[in-house]
Amino acid sequence: MDTSATTGSQRGTIWLWAGGASGFLAAYLLLFAPNELLGIDTGLVGSALLLLAGWSAVYGLSATRANPESLVTLGEKRAWIALITTAAVGAYLLDKLSGLGWDIDLHSRALQKIATNSVAMLVGAAILARLLRQREAGATLEDERDRAIRQRAASDSHGVLLTLLIGLVVTLGLTPVDRLPFSSPIAIAHALIGVLLLSELARHAAEVWRYRQERQ
């Protein structure tokens, strides 16, 4: 009986549960909790917990090596991290900006906090991806199959971006100003950011989908 594999599997399962719990708590702090609790910025704490959740999940998946053929490559891990981070940032921005109003003043403290927390999530994801790369140093980290998957996903994302931009332009051009939900320059800027986020989300989703398709 391979006791080391069993112990590793148990350890991995614990880390996966820890990652899941951190993820739920992060989602609560980012989307549902008040902006400040006991003087602490809940958005920043949520971002840090999201990073912890990501690391726990990756470590847990690596430890639970039940089926060798289900081992996830670095490319797929990075695609998952990017997908979850982009979705988290998108959900966070949508939640906070729809609550504060899309015409919010760029210099307001609230918007600056939202921007800081969003950047913190993106930086955290970049750090996690770098840590993963260092952890797997020595092995081949990326090969032609990874590059082919990224190329096809980028092409899918390009299509989504074009479709959304054309939709936005047509909406802005054909809708009377008084009936347009976002007619101010700031609101249009937010709409463009949303389009960019959605196209990035589509790219990462396409990468993850292609990696999973190739493992079936």
Next chain:
Amino acid sequence: MSGPVLSNRIRELRQRQPGLTQEELARRCQVTRQTIIALEAGRYLPSLELAFRLARALAAGVEEVFQWADDGDR
């Protein structure tokens, strides 16, 4: 009408060499183990460069590793 089909004998040729695991073959060809798994399962078509690397690592010719079956040739 179905088109040409490219199949391979990577797993069979690899198993002929004692101690040549998927991981070792991946290391020799400078790809990830998952790429070797995908190749052996026929889910990925390699580039020409990778095809030659695989042939060299398996000590076989490219046409021994990969087979091209066109409907017209059958």
